[in-house]
Amino acid sequence: MTAESTTADRKKKPKKSKLPELTRVQDFTPEQRKTVRMSIVGSALGNAIEWFDYGVYGYLTVYISTVFFGGGTNALIFTFATFAVSFLVRPLGGIVLGPLGDRIGRQKVMVITIILMTVCTAAIGVLPTYNSVGILAPILLIVLRMIQGFSTGGEYGGAAVFMAEHAPDNRRGFFGSFLEFGTFSGATAAAILCTALELNFGDDGMLAGWWRLPFLCTLPLGLVALWIRTKLEDPDVFTEAAESNETESSAFSAFKDMVRSYWRQLLILMGFVALLNVAYYLVLTYMPTFLGKTLHYGLFEATGTLVIVQLIIMGLIPFMGRLSDKIGRKPLLITAAAGYIILPVPAVMLMRQGSFGSMFIGLGILGLLLVVLVGSVSSTLPALFPTHVRYTGFAIGYNVSTALFAGTASTIVESLVEKTGNTLMPGFYLMVFGVIGLAAILCMRETAGRSLRGTDPPGEDDEERVAQGQIPIGYTNID
Numbered sequence: 001m002t003a004e005s006t007t008a009d010r011k012k013k014p015k016k017s018k019l020p021e022l023t024r025v026q027d028f029t030p031e032q033r034k035t036v037r038m039s040i041v042g043s044a045l046g047n048a049i050e051w052f053d054y055g056v057y058g059y060l061t062v063y064i065s066t067v068f069f070g071g072g073t074n075a076l077i078f079t080f081a082t083f084a085v086s087f088l089v090r091p092l093g094g095i096v097l098g099p100l101g102d103r104i105g106r107q108k109v110m111v112i113t114i115i116l117m118t119v120c121t122a123a124i125g126v127l128p129t130y131n132s133v134g135i136l137a138p139i140l141l142i143v144l145r146m147i148q149g150f151s152t153g154g155e156y157g158g159a160a161v162f163m164a165e166h167a168p169d170n171r172r173g174f175f176g177s178f179l180e181f182g183t184f185s186g187a188t189a190a191a192i193l194c195t196a197l198e199l200n201f202g203d204d205g206m207l208a209g210w211w212r213l214p215f216l217c218t219l220p221l222g223l224v225a226l227w228i229r230t231k232l233e234d235p236d237v238f239t240e241a242a243e244s245n246e247t248e249s250s251a252f253s254a255f256k257d258m259v260r261s262y263w264r265q266l267l268i269l270m271g272f273v274a275l276l277n278v279a280y281y282l283v284l285t286y287m288p289t290f291l292g293k294t295l296h297y298g299l300f301e302a303t304g305t306l307v308i309v310q311l312i313i314m315g316l317i318p319f320m321g322r323l324s325d326k327i328g329r330k331p332l333l334i335t336a337a338a339g340y341i342i343l344p345v346p347a348v349m350l351m352r353q354g355s356f357g358s359m360f361i362g363l364g365i366l367g368l369l370l371v372v373l374v375g376s377v378s379s380t381l382p383a384l385f386p387t388h389v390r391y392t393g394f395a396i397g398y399n400v401s402t403a404l405f406a407g408t409a410s411t412i413v414e415s416l417v418e419k420t421g422n423t424l425m426p427g428f429y430l431m432v433f434g435v436i437g438l439a440a441i442l443c444m445r446e447t448a449g450r451s452l453r454g455t456d457p458p459g460e461d462d463e464e465r466v467a468q469g470q471i472p473i474g475y476t477n478i479d
Helices: 001-011 030-059 061-069 076-104 106-124 136-166 169-210 213-216 218-230 236-243 251-261 263-294 299-327 329-342 344-351 356-380 386-408 410-420 427-444 462-467
Strands: none
Touching: 001 329, 030 106, 030 136, 030 169, 030 213, 030 410, 061 076, 061 136, 061 169, 061 263, 076 106, 076 386, 076 410, 076 427, 106 136, 106 213, 106 218, 136 169, 136 236, 136 356, 136 386, 169 213, 169 356, 213 218, 218 263, 236 344, 236 386, 251 263, 251 299, 251 386, 263 299, 263 329, 263 356, 263 386, 263 410, 263 427, 299 329, 299 356, 329 356, 329 427, 344 356, 344 427, 410 427
């Protein structure tokens, strides 16, 4: 071989890979449709358990501050800080479990996460109190919250990727929306259970031990989710990539490849998730405390209204997912982000009016903006990355952003309200993250209807698909 031919070979561009095949519901066999339904249930139930725990912790913060931190002036701040601690560990879980999911498969990691998450949440329900063991009580609580944080570092990313890869391309938004339906089911169940216990047993009864019941309820739910997940198999999108040697050779190589080649997608995901989770935690976790402690609403007014808003959101989530399949993800996400820039302060001002109607409208505004975000998030974020680093990119980006912004949101806002005396702080905080989220969304590619197969990020082959007539110019969906 001559030097000239060697140089020419080096200059040759690699052959462009064949366009990935698109999948539609009508292409699925009855067995595949059953698999999709099972993947939805298995993924959504695990997500419901995760958010049931967060919801319970949020609704019981006043009791937890007394039981584990002895009450007092700073007990509530310590309780929120402990809530934030679990988020600080989530990136570690993402770094470990995400690349592992891209190497050994999604299903195996999802089994691991549901076991850890279930056991730790249930264990909180049997911990000794501060009055019985002193400082050991908050230490044990923090340890369990840290293990929970590690497991959830791989839980949501794995569930979203697993469901997105199982779903047909032209209905990924609709099927993916049920993961968020599971999220709100868990949060709503936490609100209903905690409210019912408080109304029946009062503060004295809750402090006497009824606060334990919601945490213990996680155990049977987790066993059901574990049984379903052991029956599932990895999506064809992943198994086909593995059979074609398109997956990474090790978990470390998945991490390295993602950081080196897909850092732009990682930053986009982190910016969007910052808005998503700040909105979620402030609206659904912090609001019970804010409405009761700061705005002095009654227990039923605060938690009852929030339950109603959450039930409305749950009813709208599948509709938003279906709509994202029809008109695309970006138009919906841009609308929601712009709404969080314009409307949070007026919404909080309505809550401050002191009437049930104004509070309901204020919460409803924030809730409707949230449902627009969550209705398409589970189909949008997995599509930012190609198959071989999808779990890695999602898990790391999602959890780093969550640890930095979402887990600390309640603590920061509560501290700002106390130090400034300005009860509009939740609105101002949401406005800041509305700007961050909008910038990230504007940098996204439209991925509605695109295939998740292949070694390129979905949406990068749009020009070629348009040329071949697979995507009409100016249209975001594939029928």
